[in-house]
Amino acid sequence: MGIIMNYYLIGVENKSESIVANAPADTKLAHELVFEINEEELPFSLNLFKVSMTKKGLVESEDFTESENPWLDYLPNSLVWPLMSIKLKNVIANNLIGNEGIEWVKAKVYLKNEPRDYFIPRFNKKMDVLNQNKTKYVPGTDQIIKPSFSSSKISNYSIFHKPTMFWKITNEIYISEKIKKNIEENGLTGMTFEETSVSA
Template sequence: MENCYLLSWKEGKDPLASAFAPEDTKPSYELISDLNGLNELPFELDLIKLDVDINGLIKSNDLSNLKEIWRDYQPNSLAWPLMSERMKSIVEDNLTGDEGIDWISALVNSSQEKRKYYIPRFNTELDVLNFEKTMFIDGTDHILKPVFDSSKLGSYTMFIKPSSFQITPGIYIKETLRKIILKEKLTGISFEMTKVV
């Protein structure tokens, strides 16, 4: 049985660059239906430095003292999986084709340059859960803690839990893809092991 992991943004104590949508952008869950039939975001994102002090969160346009500006898995105000061209290429090369994914491109700006990033969109609801072991909120289909069924994961390298939006930060990958990501030294990613039975 292969281990599976939830992809997350790597956090640390140092300030970081996060890609921000324009101020008047709808909440991310409302944006998803607006993107039906589109393969690029209708707006651009701007990198903002985020830091924390005793008064809370500090935002700044000055990225000059950051160690790392462009991450392969870029934090962003939409809380969407925003992948560099390199990460998209590596992920795409390792998909089976059964995942039902297409990609939405997004332009991200710093004061010095503009780069293209990609958001995976899952167009098929995948049957991946072990329903007996998964924890749900009583009387609903809302998942508290997913437990995946190894016999259902065979044809997927990357997947989401059922009932998630097509675009979600809750992306899971198999160990094989995790090893490739680590070998290729993709930046900005941490992995949280999830339960598979």
């Protein structure tokens, strides 16, 4: 029996003061857009805001003068999609095994008048990665409560998605230990890592 490797779910850091890239107000909901985005670049841009919790509730601002660098490598956004800097994209791209079937969609993000390119990974195939016997489902449905991944299946990938309805572009992305270490070694920002269940 081989060694079972660790894989991690990428998450967004929770802070009292958040940086968020907002899509235009008239943008369709993310799940409606997932199967419409077939180009190499989003047909709209996003704008960067600082969101703070105050006594009056949530307040949006474009004033970053007293903030840390707002250009996080894993950037929270109103679509709840994995929005990655060029540095993070390169770390992942340089560690792909070749079976992942990832394409990159460019997204233009503006801070006032300053644009930067970010990238969204889009999967072109639905992956068979679950250990069906150990994955927990909502009784009588195929809705996953807690996934358990098959070590033999995911050994073919350095990054993969949970096989949900909207798998092409999803915030539920899992990465290998090697990619996690590369991210940490490069000091990339905006992410948390949650170890996931992997079984034989």
